[in-house]
Amino acid sequence: MADVAPAQARVSGFRDILSKRCPMTVHDWMHACLADPDHGYYRKGVRVGAAGDFTTAPEISQIFGEMLGLVLAQIWLDQGADPNAILAELGPGRGTLMHDAARAFAKATKARLPVHLVEINESFRAAQAAKLAAYAPTWHDDIATLPDAPILLLANEFFDALPVRQFRRVGAKWFERIVTPDFQFADGAEVATPVAHDVPDGAIVETCPAGESVARAIGSRIAQHGGAALIVDYGSPVSGWGDTIQAVRDHKKVDVFDRPGETDLTAHVDFTALARAAQQGGCAAHGALGQGDFLRRAGAHARAAALSAANPAARTTIETALRRLIEPTEMGTLFRVLLLLPKGSAPPIPMDGH
Ligand SMILES: C[S@@+](CC[C@H](N)C(=O)[O-])C[C@H]1O[C@@H](n2cnc3c(N)ncnc32)[C@H](O)[C@@H]1O
Numbered sequence: 001m002a003d004v005a006p007a008q009a010r011v012s013g014f015r016d017i018l019s020k021r022c023p024m025t026v027h028d029w030m031h032a033c034l035a036d037p038d039h040g041y042y043r044k045g046v047r048v049g050a051a052g053d054f055t056t057a058p059e060i061s062q063i064f065g066e067m068l069g070l071v072l073a074q075i076w077l078d079q080g081a082d083p084n085a086i087l088a089e090l091g092p093g094r095g096t097l098m099h100d101a102a103r104a105f106a107k108a109t110k111a112r113l114p115v116h117l118v119e120i121n122e123s124f125r126a127a128q129a130a131k132l133a134a135y136a137p138t139w140h141d142d143i144a145t146l147p148d149a150p151i152l153l154l155a156n157e158f159f160d161a162l163p164v165r166q167f168r169r170v171g172a173k174w175f176e177r178i179v180t181p182d183f184q185f186a187d188g189a190e191v192a193t194p195v196a197h198d199v200p201d202g203a204i205v206e207t208c209p210a211g212e213s214v215a216r217a218i219g220s221r222i223a224q225h226g227g228a229a230l231i232v233d234y235g236s237p238v239s240g241w242g243d244t245i246q247a248v249r250d251h252k253k254v255d256v257f258d259r260p261g262e263t264d265l266t267a268h269v270d271f272t273a274l275a276r277a278a279q280q281g282g283c284a285a286h287g288a289l290g291q292g293d294f295l296r297r298a299g300a301h302a303r304a305a306a307l308s309a310a311n312p313a314a315r316t317t318i319e320t321a322l323r324r325l326i327e328p329t330e331m332g333t334l335f336r337v338l339l340l341l342p343k344g345s346a347p348p349i350p351m352d353g354h
Contacts, residue, residue, distance in 0.1 A: 014039040014261045022181040025188060027209075029179040030163035030245065030265055035120065039261040042161060046123050048093045053249050053264050056157050057232065057291070057331060058097035061321035063307070064156075065100025067298035068230050072101065072152040073108035074348035075228045075341070081111065085150035085227060088116040090143070090214070091158035093124060095131035101154060102135060114138070116146055143217055150227040153218060159233050159274065160266040162214075164206040166243065167195040177204065183257040196241065203241040206267055212277035215340075219281025222340055229278075229340040235269030237288050237336060244268035271338055278340050286339040286351035292332025295325055297349040 017039070018032060034041050047053045057064040076085055087105065089098050098115060106112050115137040119125050125139055140146055166177035168187055174195050178188035196205045218229050235244075247256040249263045256265060275285035287294075304322045308315040326332045339351050 015259075018260055019181045019183070022183075023178045023186070023188065025165065026177045026179060026185070026245070027163045027165040030267075033260045033263070033265050034161060034163065036261065041261055041264055042121050044121065044123055046094060046127050047264065054251060056093060057325055057335065058100060058156060059094070060324055061318070062100045063300050063303050063318075063322060064295070064325055065097045066104040066303060067295050067300050068097070068154055068232075069101030069104030070108055071230065071298055071339075071348055072154070072228060073105045075345075076105075076111075076113075076150075076152060077109060078345070078348065079150065079226050079342075081109070082150050082226065083111070083113075085113050085152055086116050086147060087113045088118070088146055088151050088153045090118045090153065090155040091161065092117045092119055092128050093157075095128035097154060097156055098128075098135075098137075099131050102132075105152075113152070116140060118143055118146070143214060143221075146221070148221075148225060150225045151218070151221050151229070152227050153229040154232075155229070156232045157234075157266075159208070159211045159214075159231065159269045160235065161264075162208055162210040164208045164245065164267040166245075167191060167205050167207075169195075169199060169201055169203050169205070171201060196239070199241045204243045205241045206244060206270070207273065208267070208270065211269070212273055215274045215277040216281040219278035219283040219285075219340060221281075222278075222342055223282030226342055228345075229338075231274065231288075231338040231340070232291060232335060233269040233271075234331075234335045235271055237271050239270050239272045269336075271336055275338060278338075282343070283340045284343045284345070286341065286347045288336035288338040289351050289353060290328075290333040291335035291337055292326040292328060293353060294337040294349070294351075295322075300326065 048056055049059050087102055092098050102115060115135040117128055117137050118140045167174050168177055174191045175187035176189055176191055178186055180186050199205060244267045245256055245265060247254045247263045247265050254263060271288035278285050300322060304318050308318050324330045339347055
């Protein structure tokens, strides 16, 4: 019990602080819940994995990171194997994805590139430092300080952790959604220009300004210096409408206003908007292809067979994990992969289809 009282005091303290700051836009509320320097969910704690709040693809099987690393390796070779290139990751969590991807990359290319990580959470940085010690990574608070070099970038479940703005259509008018001091959603100020067309009256439409700005910056880096980005997340291949914000704690869905700062909040990623932003930056966008098809085409089944042959006792575990990543009823179609490349470069695996 000794640990529970201070934690509860901290949580209810942040709830009061948030309530006093309201009304605020849904965007500012989500940003505060996730990234407030003192109380934000992504400022402390290592909450990914079985003992955390949710499990991500790299934590399910090493094959996930290995396939992403191999695709980046092929792209690097196709682009002339520039020794000045860097490996980079946005929101690396426990460092598992980069660990598996960098190993596969080095094995396929015999090259070891510098590793750069963009992370705001000190606890995660410590976990990454332990896991990736052999690569002596460099950390960044945001992508602005990444070196001007060809960039081979990974991002898994990073964009869904960025705050979204919500707008509601009422007849011909659009209102930005806000959070009231008693933690209800409501219509706030009217916005001057329509947010979307072809959506029904009463519909909510989301935009992710931070995500689009990061995608634009990555697109511009790839256009200028070369390289590629593999962006994996859950969401829709086409822009849609509807409130997609959800809250998860301890592997369970909870109310979005429950225990702010102690609960993960995410929104579906709009891959059409991300691709458009990256293209505005000057690169080409391919996909977003379902994660299952991407992994299959990259060679996940052959890798699973090789791992099983090397360790027959683990065959069932390896195959079960791969099914979880690939099957449409699991993560295979809900999660999608967007590949950013310089204009005119062909993807190393087909990225067409859903
Ligand atoms: C959902 S976790 C995913 C972790 C990891 N990519 C994985 O697949 O296991 C989101 C990651 O993004 C980081 N993060 C969240 N918001 C961020 C921001 N604004 N800038 C940099 N990193 C951020 C978190 O600390 C965490 O490492």
